[in-house]
Amino acid sequence: xxxxGLRVLKEGLTGNKGWTPHWxxxxxxxxxxxxxxxxxxxxxxTAYYLASEHGLTxxxxxxxxxxxxGNVGRNTTIVRANYFLPGNSEFYSHSLKLWEGLEExxxxxxxxxxxxxxxxxxxxxxxxxxxxxxxxxxxxxxxAILLGRDDLRNMLPYLNYDSxxxxxxxxxxxxxxxxxxxxxxxxGYARGADQRGVDLIQNCEVTGIDIANGAVTGVQTTRGPxxxxxxxxxxxxRSGQVAAMAGMRLPIESHVxxxxxxxxxxxxxxxxxxxxxxxxYISQSDKGxxxxxxxxxxxxxxxxRGNLPTVEHVMxxxxxxxxxxxxxxxxxxxxxxxxxxxxxxxxIDRTDTQGLYLNCGWNYGGFKAVPGSGNVFAHLIAxxxxxxxxxxFRLDRFRTGRGIIDEEGKGSQHNxx
Amino acid sequence: MRITCPHCGERxxxxxxxxxAAVDLDRPAPDAGEKAWDSFVxxxxxxAGETRDLWYHEGGCGAWxxxxxxxxxxxxxxxxxxxxxxx
Numbered sequence: 001x002x003x004x005g006l007r008v009l010k011e012g013l014t015g016n017k018g019w020t021p022h023w024x025x026x027x028x029x030x031x032x033x034x035x036x037x038x039x040x041x042x043x044x045x046t047a048y049y050l051a052s053e054h055g056l057t058x059x060x061x062x063x064x065x066x067x068x069x070g071n072v073g074r075n076t077t078i079v080r081a082n083y084f085l086p087g088n089s090e091f092y093s094h095s096l097k098l099w100e101g102l103e104e105x106x107x108x109x110x111x112x113x114x115x116x117x118x119x120x121x122x123x124x125x126x127x128x129x130x131x132x133x134x135x136x137x138x139x140x141x142x143x144a145i146l147l148g149r150d151d152l153r154n155m156l157p158y159l160n161y162d163s164x165x166x167x168x169x170x171x172x173x174x175x176x177x178x179x180x181x182x183x184x185x186x187x188g189y190a191r192g193a194d195q196r197g198v199d200l201i202q203n204c205e206v207t208g209i210d211i212a213n214g215a216v217t218g219v220q221t222t223r224g225p226x227x228x229x230x231x232x233x234x235x236x237x238r239s240g241q242v243a244a245m246a247g248m249r250l251p252i253e254s255h256v257x258x259x260x261x262x263x264x265x266x267x268x269x270x271x272x273x274x275x276x277x278x279x280x281y282i283s284q285s286d287k288g289x290x291x292x293x294x295x296x297x298x299x300x301x302x303x304x305r306g307n308l309p310t311v312e313h314v315m316x317x318x319x320x321x322x323x324x325x326x327x328x329x330x331x332x333x334x335x336x337x338x339x340x341x342x343x344x345x346x347x348i349d350r351t352d353t354q355g356l357y358l359n360c361g362w363n364y365g366g367f368k369a370v371p372g373s374g375n376v377f378a379h380l381i382a383x384x385x386x387x388x389x390x391x392x393f394r395l396d397r398f399r400t401g402r403g404i405i406d407e408e409g410k411g412s413q414h415n416x417x
Numbered sequence: 418m419r420i421t422c423p424h425c426g427e428r429x430x431x432x433x434x435x436x437x438a439a440v441d442l443d444r445p446a447p448d449a450g451e452k453a454w455d456s457f458v459x460x461x462x463x464x465a466g467e468t469r470d471l472w473y474h475e476g477g478c479g480a481w482x483x484x485x486x487x488x489x490x491x492x493x494x495x496x497x498x499x500x501x502x503x504x
Contacts, residue, residue, distance in 0.1 A: 240463035309430060415435065
């Protein structure tokens with residue numbers, strides 16, 4: 001079924017009885033050409049681009065829960081391409097371009113809103129860094145505007161500009177950045193893949209990966225064994241457990257990151273605002289809730305919920321930055337399992353096992369990468385070659401020390417990002 | 418999450434700095450080779466369930482601790498001094 005304004009009108013006038021499920025619920029077949037472990041944003045977009053760009057449709061996506069139930073439905077929905085380092089810069093630029101054509105491509109409203117992302121800075125040194133980052137973004141072909149204090153005050157009058165510890169000097173404005181409706185992104189990709197013949201198998205947990213003579217031959221699942229010559233692991237925070245079934249240990253540590261949303265309010269925050277020094281960022285959803293978060297809890301965790309000290313820290317930072325939100329009531333908070341890599345950048349690569357591919361290490365920034373990640377991963381799986389915009393995300397860069405992509409300049413070691 | 422320091426008793430998690438997996442106690446020899454060092458620095462077990470990791474009692478006595486805890490429930494099961502866990 002194609003969506004259109006006319007269709008919405010017709011269904012509205014005829015009792016909305018003509019809508020059909022967005023995707024089938026097929027039984028798994030005994031064999032596929034390609035299996036994708038993980039039906040999150042990245043797995044679904046991988047399946048979609050394999051089908052739409054490479055014509056490969058004998059594919060199953062194996063999801064242990066339900067579509068949209070993992071990190072793709074638990075993030076704070078920010079889309080941006082404001083990276084600095086080669087390796088990251090061209091990849092996120094590629095991803096943002098895919099975002100900009102996504103709704104037409106998928107025939108699905110993902111509510112992509114390019115409302116602009118603003119990173120605040122608080123000293124001369126930080127201004128220099130922001131200018132340098134902005135120049136890198138522009139030379140990559142993306143957009144960046146360095147805003148001084150007065151210009152910023154015109155745009156964001158509600159910030160506390162004169163905090164003693166972090167007075168606001170200005171902000172780096174990335175107008176093409178913004179947000180999207182996270183669930184719709186999962187549903188849109190799922191529907192698009194399904195329409196092209198991909199089987200989405202839900203409630204199907206992979207319990208083993210079969211390898212013979214150094215090549216992958218299929219997987220064992222809670223719904224029976226499935227054979228395949230190519231298997232892609234895209235399991236985000238659970239990547240470590242999935243890779244362990246293939247006898248691998250990954251340079252990944254899983255951490256908890258919390259997020260929060262308030263009751264619905266009238267429109268007041270028009271952009272995505274990040275306050276890096278305070279570990280706080282915020283935007284307002286289309287429903288009116290203020291969606292915000294901060295930094296990791298900073299201990300390994302699979303609990304999908306965090307502890308109170310981080311809650312307190314995030315709230316303090318938020319109220320310090322924008323005192324006006326002090327009276328907003330927090331409706332709920334939750335946590336996600338982040339696959340943290342040592343240098344803070346992702347891994348999209350082959351493995352030592354023939355036919356086994358790996359996509360993980362998205363840290364706390366996987367949502368904006370959903371289109372790009374699936375697109376370049378599909379390219380790798382289909383052609384055997386790295387996509388030109390994703391040549392840097394090698395698995396062996398930690399072992400060799402070559403090609404580390406340390407965006408924050410903190411070092412390449414667990415617990416630094 | 419509260420952690421019981423062997424010296425100071427039960428304390429708020431905020432007093433402690435988290436270092437990571439307790440593999441740090443088994444540092445390879447300098448000439449152990451690339452594989453051993455790769456494993457030591459990067460390739461940790463990252464278990465969903467019981468784990469042992471290193472915490473530093475930064476806001477207390479300054480001791481390094483090995484904390485055995487569950488990464489799924491956040492239950493702290495056991496705490497010991499790193500100096501004793503190593504020996």
